[in-house]
Amino acid sequence: MKPRAIVLASMILMLSCSDSGTDLGGWYMPIPEISSLPVANELIIGHWEWLKSVGNSFDPLVVRTPESAGYTSHMVFHPNGTVDLYFNNQLVNSTTFAIKRQDGYPYLHIGTYQHDAFGVSRELLGWDDRPRDGIAELYLRQQ
Numbered sequence: 001m002k003p004r005a006i007v008l009a010s011m012i013l014m015l016s017c018s019d020s021g022t023d024l025g026g027w028y029m030p031i032p033e034i035s036s037l038p039v040a041n042e043l044i045i046g047h048w049e050w051l052k053s054v055g056n057s058f059d060p061l062v063v064r065t066p067e068s069a070g071y072t073s074h075m076v077f078h079p080n081g082t083v084d085l086y087f088n089n090q091l092v093n094s095t096t097f098a099i100k101r102q103d104g105y106p107y108l109h110i111g112t113y114q115h116d117a118f119g120v121s122r123e124l125l126g127w128d129d130r131p132r133d134g135i136a137e138l139y140l141r142q143q
Contacts, residue, residue, distance in 0.1 A: 044077045125139040125140075
C-alpha cells in the first residue's frame with residue numbers, strides 16, 4: 001500500500017474513533033476527501049486561516065497552533081489560479097496554485113511545492129506531508 005493511502009486510512013480510522021470531537025492527543029488531522037477535481041477547485045477559493053500543524057522533521061506528533069507558535073498565517077486562493085500567502089497579516093508571497101491527481105491521489109501544488117494527502121471542504125483545508133517532510137497542516141475557512 002502506498003504511504004499516502006496508509007496515512008489517509010489511518011486518519012479516517014482515528015477520526016471515526018473519536019467521540020464528539022475528542023482530539024486523540026491533538027495529533028490527528030481531519031483532512032476532508034475530494035470527490036472530484038472541479039469540486040476541489042471550486043471549494044478552495046477563498047480565505048483560509050491556519051488552525052494547526054502536526055509534526056516536524058524531528059517529532060511527528062508535535063502540535064503547533066497560532067497561539068503556541070506566536071504567529072498567524074493565512075492564505076487567500078483566487079479563481080485565476082493564484083494564492084496570496086500571509087504571515088502575521090503581512091503579505092509575504094503571491095504565487096500560483098493547482099490541484100492535480102497523480103496515481104489516483106489529489107495533490108495541491110502551491111508555487112513549486114507539492115502537498116500530499118490533500119483535502120478541502122466548505123470548512124476545512126488540509127494536507128498531510130508527514131510521510132515526506134514531517135508536517136501536516138489544517139486551515140479553517142473565513143467568511
